[in-house]
Amino acid sequence: MASERHMPVPVCLVENRPAEGLVVRQEALRVLSEVTQPVVVAGIAGLYRTGKSYLMNRLAGQRRGFSLGASVQSHTKGIWLWCVPHPRRPGHTLVLLDTEGLGDVQKGDSRNDTWIFVLTVLLSSTLIYNSKGIIDQHTMEQLHYVVTLSEKIKLKAAPKKSADELDDSEKFALFFPNFVWAVRDFTLDLEVNGEEISEDEYLENALKLKAGSGPETQHHNELRECLRQFFPCRKCFVFDQPATRRQLAHLEELQDEELSPEFLQQVEKFCSHIWENSPPKTTLDGHIVTGTSLGKLAEIYVEAIRSGAVPCVESVMLALAEIENRAAVKEAVTLYQGLMKEQAKLPTETMQELLELHTRCEQKALDQFMERAFKDGIWSFQAELIWQVEAVKVRFCQDNEQASRAKCEAALRDLSQAVERRVSAGAYSVSGGYELFRRDQQALVEKYQELPGKGVMAGAVLQEFLQSRKTLAKAILDTDCALTAKDRELRFEQDQCERAEWEREVQRMKEAEDKQKKQSQLHSRGEHTLRLRKKLEDCSERQLEVYRRIIGYRSEEESMLLQDGFHERAIRQRTVIHTLQEECHSTTSRILHWVQVLVPVVLGLAFVVLRLL
Incomplete structure (x- = not known):
């Protein structure tokens, strides 16, 4: 069952060590490994x-948590993590990432500033950029890290195949977080030409491009174009100064009554937006990320950075999928094994009873596997799941037969004690002894058959028991002086026929059980096929929804560019939209091919292999 993590205080996720660079802290990974719920990740930079x-503490619903400090010295080093129950999304965990302040002059070496910003972008589902004063050219230049994203992040490992293919940066919007600009200590009136404007309109006005082609204009437009292209889902909040300058040094200690009412309203509005509109963190193909996989993402990205490579999102997703899918198989098999062990009361009366239990437990294991596993290559791990579950099922069938055999043999030993005593006493070595022996043995069989809970080996063990008495019965028959040679021969043939009928009955039971096992496998194959088909269709729909949303944003951007007179940029935007539409169609076709053709074939082969083992 998915779990949330209650953390009393934040912990360091990525430490920025002067001599070593960025290092992932194991304590934080242990914390995230316990968060199996989907996560909504709000990261802040500035x-x-x-x-x-302070804003992150308010998002956590606390006054204290992330260190505020009370001087001009930066307190937060690296990236700090705080996991709290999501206040508006049941079953989700809100993960807050507070980052080291950018541009700290006392740091000496600011080379990791860019990488901290890159990591925050890659790990967040909502990126909050925090600044002071107003949004002007100076403020924009402080956000120059955005311009370097195209150099610090690769989407695909393979190079472009043609000049018509989009650059990686033109598809960043497919997986980049929502963008929220928080402007602190805002002192202007929100109006243009005497008309009141919204905070969002204030941001969009600040992101308007300038006409012209000179160096100064290009410099002005570069960052704005990156922000518009990389973060099409944008929001802005402005905040009054919360208290007097003297009080600001102890902001976390102030009660709400001591803060500016306007500031409190603005903070409440900001928090509500983040809580209600920040989406769960997803991978490039739309798979929802849990705390466990978020920790893996942080590890893989930091390792890539430490190695001197540019993080490649596609490669990271493949590595994450390999880790997560293997873990998904292991967890699902463990769940199946645990459920079977807990619910199977061996021996079961029939094979059908055990197979029905197997079906229920396998379904729950399959549900858990599908919830965690992702990427197109999921089928190979699903095949591994099928084989491992089948191996566990076979062991349970063997244990079931052994438990049944032990119970049946013990029952026959108890029931045959009286007959054994009569044999030892010579009670059957008399005239008419064979008929007496037959009646006693028939009574034994009837009592045995009336016993409940013997299990699936009841017939086979009885057959073996009767076969083991064949020599004894023949000896008693031969010594029964009341019978003529012809009678003995006739009785012997009757006994042979009865044993043959028992053998045929046991064979019929075995064939019926084999048929039940095959039907169970057919049902399992059908369930696996349906679930994989649905998983891939859901994956396709999530990918298409991302494409549709980004295409919608791009169309709005095209309209804005046309309206502002940037016709060449609008034409380029139209080209990007057309390419994204083609990619969207190609993605749909590929997934549909998997669903309609390859899924039944691949899983069919998995079950064929099982029957051959």
Whole structure:
């Protein structure tokens, strides 16, 4: 069952060590490994000493947590993590990432500033950029890290196949987080030409491009174009100064009554937006990320950065899928094994009873596997799941037969004690002894058959028992002086016929059980095929929804560019939209091919292999 993590205080996720660079902290990974719920990740970035930590504490519903500090010195180093129950999304965990302040002059070496910003972008589902004062050219230049994203992140490992193919950066919007700009200590009136405007309109006005082609204009437009292209889902909040300058040094200790009412309203509005509109963190193909997989993502990205490579999202997703899918198989098999052990009362009366239990437990294991596993290559791990579950099922069938055999043999030993005593006493070595022996043995069989809970080996063990008495019965028959040679021969043939009928009955039971096993496998194959088909269809729909959303944003951007007179940029935007539409169609066709053709074939082969083993 998915679990959430209650953390009293934040912990460091990525430490920025002067001599070693960025290092993932194992304590934080242990924390995330316990969060098996989907996560909504809100990360914040901005210049040092701009009040980022205060906003994150409010998002956590706390006054204290992330260190605020009370001087011009930056307190937060690296990236800090705080997991709290999501206040608006049941079954989700809100993960808050507070980052080291950018541009700290006392740091000496600011080379990791860019990588901290890159990591925050890659790990977040909502990126909050925190600044002070107003949004002007100076403020924009402080956000220059956005311009370097195209150099610091690769979407695909393979190079472009043709000049018509989009650059990686033109598809960043497919997996980049929502963008929220928080402007602190805002002092202007929100109006243009005497008309009131919204906070979002204030941001969009600040992101307007300038006409012209000179160096100054290009410099002005570069960052704005990146922000518009990389983060099409944008939001802005402005905040009044919360208290007097003297009080700001102890902001976390102030009660709400001591803070500016306007500031409190703005904070409440900001928090509500983040809680209600920040989506769960997803991978490139739309798979929802849990705390466990978020920790893996952080590890893989940091390792790539430490190795000197540019993080490649596609490669990271493949590596994550390999880890997660193997873990999904292991967890599902463990769940199946645990459920069978808990619910199977061996021996079961019939094979059908055990197979029905197997079907229920396998379904739950399959549900858990499908919830965690992802990527197109899921089928190979599903085949592994099928084989491992089948191996566990076979062991349960063997244990079931052994438990049944032990119970049946013990029952026959108890029931045959009286007959054994009569044999030892010579009670059957008399005239008419064979008929007496037959009646006693028939009574034994009837009592045995009336016993409940013997299990699936009841007939086979009885057959073996009767076969083991064949020599004894023949000896008693031969010594019965009341019978003529012809009578003895006739009785012997009757006994042979009865044993043959028992053998045929046991064979019929075995064939019926084999048929039940095959039907169970056919049902299992059908369930696996349906679930894989649905998983791939859901994956396709999530990918298409992302494409449709980004295409919608791009169309709005095209309209804005046309409206502002940037016709060449609008034409380029139309080309990008057309390419995204083609990719969307190609993705749909590929997934449909998997669903309609390859899924039944692949899983069919898996079950064929099982029957051959």
